Amino acid sequence: MMQTLMVKVEAAPEQAEALHETMHQFNAACNDIAKTAFELRLANKIELQKTVYYRIRAQYNLSAQMAVRAISKTVEAYKRDKSIQVEFDLDGAMPYDQRIMSWKGLDRVSLLTLKGRLVLPIRVGEYYSDRMNRPRGQVDLIFRNKTFYLAVVVDAPDASPIDATAVLGIDLGVKNIAVDSTGEVFSGDAIEKTRRKIDTIKADLQQCGTKSAKRHLKKIGKHESRFRRDVNHCTSKKMVVKAIDTSSIIALEDLSGIGKRTTVKKSQRRKHLSWGFGQLRQFIEYKATNAGVPVVYINPAYTSQECHVCHHISESNRPTRDDFVCTCCGSSADADYNAALNIRARVEANLPIVARIFAQLQAPNIGGAHARQFIGG
Numbered sequence: 001m002m003q004t005l006m007v008k009v010e011a012a013p014e015q016a017e018a019l020h021e022t023m024h025q026f027n028a029a030c031n032d033i034a035k036t037a038f039e040l041r042l043a044n045k046i047e048l049q050k051t052v053y054y055r056i057r058a059q060y061n062l063s064a065q066m067a068v069r070a071i072s073k074t075v076e077a078y079k080r081d082k083s084i085q086v087e088f089d090l091d092g093a094m095p096y097d098q099r100i101m102s103w104k105g106l107d108r109v110s111l112l113t114l115k116g117r118l119v120l121p122i123r124v125g126e127y128y129s130d131r132m133n134r135p136r137g138q139v140d141l142i143f144r145n146k147t148f149y150l151a152v153v154v155d156a157p158d159a160s161p162i163d164a165t166a167v168l169g170i171d172l173g174v175k176n177i178a179v180d181s182t183g184e185v186f187s188g189d190a191i192e193k194t195r196r197k198i199d200t201i202k203a204d205l206q207q208c209g210t211k212s213a214k215r216h217l218k219k220i221g222k223h224e225s226r227f228r229r230d231v232n233h234c235t236s237k238k239m240v241v242k243a244i245d246t247s248s249i250i251a252l253e254d255l256s257g258i259g260k261r262t263t264v265k266k267s268q269r270r271k272h273l274s275w276g277f278g279q280l281r282q283f284i285e286y287k288a289t290n291a292g293v294p295v296v297y298i299n300p301a302y303t304s305q306e307c308h309v310c311h312h313i314s315e316s317n318r319p320t321r322d323d324f325v326c327t328c329c330g331s332s333a334d335a336d337y338n339a340a341l342n343i344r345a346r347v348e349a350n351l352p353i354v355a356r357i358f359a360q361l362q363a364p365n366i367g368g369a370h371a372r373q374f375i376g377g
């Protein structure tokens with residue numbers, strides 16, 4: 001089974017600048033090639049290469065292999081839909097193969113940029129380090145949240161998929177880290193306390209502004225992220241173990257648009273985003289996949305406003321942030337628990353088909369990418 005790991009590139013500012021420039025030029029070249037491919041109706045890589053190769057290299061300053069990769073990225077996209085001229089985001093993924101990159105152990109990678117080869121520090125979590133011995137083929141350089149990552153495809157041990165007969169709905173909360181549909185609360189108290197403590201120290205140090213204060217700030221930042229990681233590892237492990245024990249599929253909300261999500265108030269958004277739910281979700285997906293537990297995503301619309309008993313949906317079902325009281329049938333519950341029950345219910349309705357799809361796939365892909373196509377949103 002193949003899995004994709006996201007490896008963080010810890011680039012110094014001038015290195016990040018070089019990566020950015022390279023990525024922009026690469027994608028600009030792709031857009032240029034896409035125009036030619038579309039105008040000449042060329043979906044053949046070799047023909048297209050004959051036409052654009054030298055011009056692209058000169059115009060965008062790309063190395064030979066970068067130009068080849070740009071052509072092949074464009075052709076793949078053009079082949080998917082020949083009725084349109086493909087357009088690439090300048091911050092879009094840039095593929096690196098063995099000719100323009102090399103791994104330097106587990107903590108560094110060498111990448112070719114328009115400023116030459118750069119040796120960059122990378123961070124591979126302890127948990128993943130054994131997998132990194134088996135990277136396969138090309139990797140993608142990705143820019144997300146102001147950070148560069150390498151998406152690396154690796155071999156993962158095969159896990160036989162569980163025979164799912166139930167659904168474990170998980171609501172990733174604001175007040176708590178998570179509440180699941182069995183009512184278990186993964187408390188955020190310890191984290192909240194630590195976060196507040198760290199915020200106070202940070203504010204003091206920022207005000208201080210000396211060199212040593214800056215050094216301290218950096219140290220604290222590292223401390224904070226390690227703590228977050230540990231909690232996320234621990235939490236996700238508990239969830240996956242429970243799913244195995246109860247033969248359950250894990251159901252999560254599809255929050256790809258969480259930044260825009262209106263159910264998270266502005267004041268809570270910092271908390272929600274800073275806690276790193278993305279990381280928690282990634283850990284859940286990863287551990288679940290390894291254990292053969294399917295992960296599916298549901299459309300998050302109204303999970304927090306819908307009553308899990310009578311399915312009445314209303315904003316006024318939420319008298320406070322933490323409580324749910326249905327204005328229709330009067331039933332009440334902890335708000336996050338109610339949401340977890342709704343998440344479970346939405347998948348339960350489709351359980352036979354979901355289970356069948358996963359059985360056919362043998363082992364689900366990381367990220368539940370397959371399941372995503374079948375459950376709304």
Ligand SMILES: [Zn+2]
Nearest residue numbers: 307310326329
């Ligand atoms: Zn109700």
